[in-house]
Amino acid sequence: MSYSFLRIVREALRGDRGWRPAWRDPAPKPHYDVVVVGGGGHGLATGYYLATEHGLANVAVLEKSWIGSGNAGRNTTIIRSNYLLAGNEPFYEHSMKLWEGLERDLNFNTMVSQRGVLNLFHSDAGRDAAARRGNAMRLHGVDAALLDEAAVRAMLPWLDFDGARFPITGGLLQRRGGTARHDAVVWGYARAADRRGVDIVQNCEVTGIRIAGGRVQGVETTRGFIGAAKVGLACAGNSSRVAALAGLRLPIESHVLQAFVSEAVKPLIDTVLTFGAGHFYISQSDKGGLVFGGDIDGYNSYAQRGNLPIVEDVAEACMALLPLAGRLRVLRSWGGIMDMSMDGSPIIDRTPVAGLYLNAGWCYGGFKATPASGWCFAHTIAHDAPHRLNAAMRLDRFASGALIDERGAGAQPNLH
Numbered sequence: 001m002s003y004s005f006l007r008i009v010r011e012a013l014r015g016d017r018g019w020r021p022a023w024r025d026p027a028p029k030p031h032y033d034v035v036v037v038g039g040g041g042h043g044l045a046t047g048y049y050l051a052t053e054h055g056l057a058n059v060a061v062l063e064k065s066w067i068g069s070g071n072a073g074r075n076t077t078i079i080r081s082n083y084l085l086a087g088n089e090p091f092y093e094h095s096m097k098l099w100e101g102l103e104r105d106l107n108f109n110t111m112v113s114q115r116g117v118l119n120l121f122h123s124d125a126g127r128d129a130a131a132r133r134g135n136a137m138r139l140h141g142v143d144a145a146l147l148d149e150a151a152v153r154a155m156l157p158w159l160d161f162d163g164a165r166f167p168i169t170g171g172l173l174q175r176r177g178g179t180a181r182h183d184a185v186v187w188g189y190a191r192a193a194d195r196r197g198v199d200i201v202q203n204c205e206v207t208g209i210r211i212a213g214g215r216v217q218g219v220e221t222t223r224g225f226i227g228a229a230k231v232g233l234a235c236a237g238n239s240s241r242v243a244a245l246a247g248l249r250l251p252i253e254s255h256v257l258q259a260f261v262s263e264a265v266k267p268l269i270d271t272v273l274t275f276g277a278g279h280f281y282i283s284q285s286d287k288g289g290l291v292f293g294g295d296i297d298g299y300n301s302y303a304q305r306g307n308l309p310i311v312e313d314v315a316e317a318c319m320a321l322l323p324l325a326g327r328l329r330v331l332r333s334w335g336g337i338m339d340m341s342m343d344g345s346p347i348i349d350r351t352p353v354a355g356l357y358l359n360a361g362w363c364y365g366g367f368k369a370t371p372a373s374g375w376c377f378a379h380t381i382a383h384d385a386p387h388r389l390n391a392a393m394r395l396d397r398f399a400s401g402a403l404i405d406e407r408g409a410g411a412q413p414n415l416h
C-alpha cells in the first residue's frame with residue numbers, strides 16, 4: 001500500500017478501515033542469502049539497500065526485541081555532515097544526500113528537518129578549529145558558514161553572551177544539518193524493506209554464530225538455527241557481545257549515553273545548537289519539548305539507563321549556555337548503549353571469518369549515519385569488498401595505526 005495524500009482522503013471517507021500493517025510478521029525461513037543481525041536503523045537500512053541496490057531479496061533482519069528498541073529509538077535525532085577528516089566527511093555527506101531524498105525514496109514521512117546545526121565556539125583557538133573544519137567541509141563540497149558573535153546574536157539573542165562563564169565568540173553553521181524523527185526512520189526503512197521481500201523477524205535473539213572451515217554457516221537464535229551464506233552484524237551497543245559469539249574481540253567499549261526532554265514550550269530554538277566549551281547539544285521537538293544531551297557515563301555498561309553525575313553535568317552545561325532553561329522542568333530522561341570505538345569513528349568491514357561482516361563503533365553519532373551506513377554495509381556484504389566511502393573504516397586500522405581520529409583524542413572513548 002502506497003502512502004499519499006489521496007490515500008489519506010480515501011481512508012478518511014471509508015472510516016480508516018483500509019489501512020494494512022506497515023510490514024509483515026514472518027516466521028524465519030531455514031536459510032537466507034544474507035542475515036542481518038540487529039533491527040535498529042542500520043540493520044534495517046542494510047536490508048533495504050541489499051534489496052534495492054543489489055537485487056538481494058532473500059534477506060532477513062533479525063531483532064532480539066522490537067525494531068527500534070535500541071539506540072535508533074533513543075537518540076536526540078541530530079543529522080549533519082560537518083566532519084573534518086577525509087576518512088569520514090565523504091561518507092557523512094553521502095548520508096546527508098540520502099536523508100535529503102529519503103522520504104520520497106521510502107514513501108514515508110521521516111520528518112527530515114534541515115533547520116541547521118550550529119556549533120558554538122568560545123575562544124580564538126575554538127574559532128581556528130571551527131574554521132579549519134569548515135574549510136575541510138567546503139573542500140569536500142559541503143556547506144559551511146563561519147559566524148561571528150554578531151551573527152550568532154542575531155540568530156539566538158537569548159543565549160548568555162554578556163558576563164557568561166564561557167563567552168560566545170561565534171559558531172560554525174551547517175545549514176543543511178538538522179533533525180529527523182528517529183522512530184519514523186526505523187518504520188520507514190522496515191516498511192520499504194518488507195515491501196521488497198526482506199523478512200523482518202522480531203523477538204529473535206541471535207545466541208550463537210555457526211562457523212565451519214573458517215566460513216559462516218548461519219546463526220543460532222531463540223527461534224532455532226537459521227542458515228545464511230552471509231551474516232552482517234549491526235548490533236550497535238551490543239556489538240562486542242555478538243561478535244564474541246564468533247570469537248572476535250572488538251576495539252570497542254560500551255558506555256551509556258543519556259538524553260533528556262523538557263516540558264513543551266513555545267517555539268524557542270529553531271536550529272540544533274551545540275556548546276563549544278563542554279559537551280552539550282540541544283534542539284526543540286515539533287511538540288515543543290527541548291531535547292538535549294551531553295557526555296557518556298564514565299563506566300562501561302550494557303544497561304539502557306544512566307546515573308546522576310551525568311545528569312548534573314548536562315544540567316550545568318545547559319545552564320552555562322542558556323540560563324533561561326533553569327525554569328524548565330525535565331519530563332523524561334533515558335539511556336542507550338554506545339558502541340565507543342577507540343578512535344571515535346565507525347567500522348564497516350569484513351571480519352577474519354569468511355562471510356561475516358561488521359558494522360559497529362558508532363559512538364554518539366550513528367543516527368545521522370543511518371542511510372549511508374546501510375548503503376555502504378549492503379555494498380560491502382554484496383560485493384565482499386568495501387565501497388570507496390567506507391574504505392577507511394577498516395577493522396584492522398587499530399592494529400595498523402591508520403586511525404580516523406576525528407577529535408585527535410586518542411584511545412579515550414569519553415573524549416570523542
Ligand SMILES: Cc1cc2nc3c(=O)[nH]c(=O)nc-3n(C[C@H](O)[C@H](O)[C@H](O)COP(=O)(O)OP(=O)(O)OC[C@H]3O[C@@H](n4cnc5c(N)ncnc54)[C@H](O)[C@@H]3O)c2cc1C
Pocket residue numbers: 037038039040041042043062063064065066067068069070071072073074075076077078079204205206207234235236237238242257258259293334335336337338362363364365366367368369
Ligand atoms: C541518548 C542518545 C542520543 C544520541 N544522539 C544522537 C544524535 O543526535 N545524532 C546521531 O547521529 N546519533 C545519536 N546517537 C547515536 C545513534 O543513536 C546510534 O549510533 C545508532 O542508532 C546506532 O545504530 P542502530 O540504529 O542500528 O542501533 P540500535 O537501534 O541500537 O540497533 C541495534 C539493534 O541490535 C539488536 N541486537 C543486539 N543484540 C542482538 C542479538 N544478539 N540478536 C538480535 N538483535 C540484537 C538490539 O536490540 C538493537 O535493536 C545517540 C544515541 C543515544 C543513546
